[in-house]
Amino acid sequence: MLDSFYTAFIEEQRYLLYLDGLKMTILVSVIAIIIGVVLGTLLALMRLTAEQKGKSTLLSKIAYVYIDIIRGTPTLTQLMIMYFVILKGQSGLLVGSLTFGLNSAAYVAEIIRAGIQAVDQGQMEGGRSLGLSYVQTMKDIILPQAIKNILPALGNEFIVLVKETSILGYVAIVDLTKVSDFVISRIFEALAPLLGTALIYYVIVKFLTLGLNALERRLRQSDRR
Known part of the structure; x- marks a missing residue:
């Protein structure tokens, strides 16, 4: 097993390939979540306009259709459409970031909308009764809660999102998983490259999970004060 890992990661400095793939995975994930949060927030607010006015609006319908289509189609299909049709010939970083960003926005929108709806309706009514506009009430009262x-x-x-980026290799974007495929084709052995790649993903996810747990503890502590 040690010989297999040496061949898969150390020999011919193959660890540099994994570092390049890891960099692509992280860059795509970070840029995609930024796009997802910005666009998702906008979509959530567009959907919430229907509740504000008590009926469906053009903006809420657009947001609903977008979210429905994105959530109803496979991410891989969206990636292939983006790579082979919409952004044909563009860099893998742009294609991956935009695809996963647009995909993530649909889910982020529902997360944000649910979070806003969880705030007592009286908070909005109280803000409006004080003379604040809808936007001011949302920004200063609702969103902080x-x-x-x-x-x-x-x-x-x-x-x-980080784990989903493993499908980037299907369109020849060299991410972490694609590097493992390349190494397998060079050394004709799959166990060490795949286990090593799985371990790297696990460490990333574990790190994010620990950070998320710490954040949740901080939020619970602030609720008790």
């Missing part, structure tokens, strides 16, 4: 419900779920979404 909703963030406690949103952050843990958002952290879980980021963890899922």
Whole structure:
């Protein structure tokens, strides 16, 4: 087993390939979650306009259709459409980041919408009765309370996103999983490259999980004060 790991990671400095793949995985994940949070927040607010006005609006319908389509189709299919049709010939980083960002936005939107709806309706009514506009009430009263419900779920979404990027190799984007495929084809052995890759993903996810657990403890402590 040690010889297999030496061949898969050390021989011919193959660990450099894994570092390059890891860099692609992390970059795509970080950029995608930023896109997802920004767009997801916008989509959530678009859907919430229907509740504000008591009926469906054009913005809420657009947001609903977008979320419905993204959540109803496989991520791999979205990635292939983006790579082979919409962004044909563009860099793998752009294709991966945009695909997963747009995909994540649909889920983030529902997370944020649920977090906002969990805040007592009286908070909005109280803010409006004080003369604040809808936007001011949302920014100064609702969102600071909703963030406690949103952050843990958002952290879980980021963890899922990191693992989902393993499909980037299907469109020849050299991420961590694709590097393991390349090494397997060079050394004609699958166990060490796959176990090593799985271990790297596990360490990343474990690190994120510990950070998320620490955040949740902080939020629970602030609730007791």
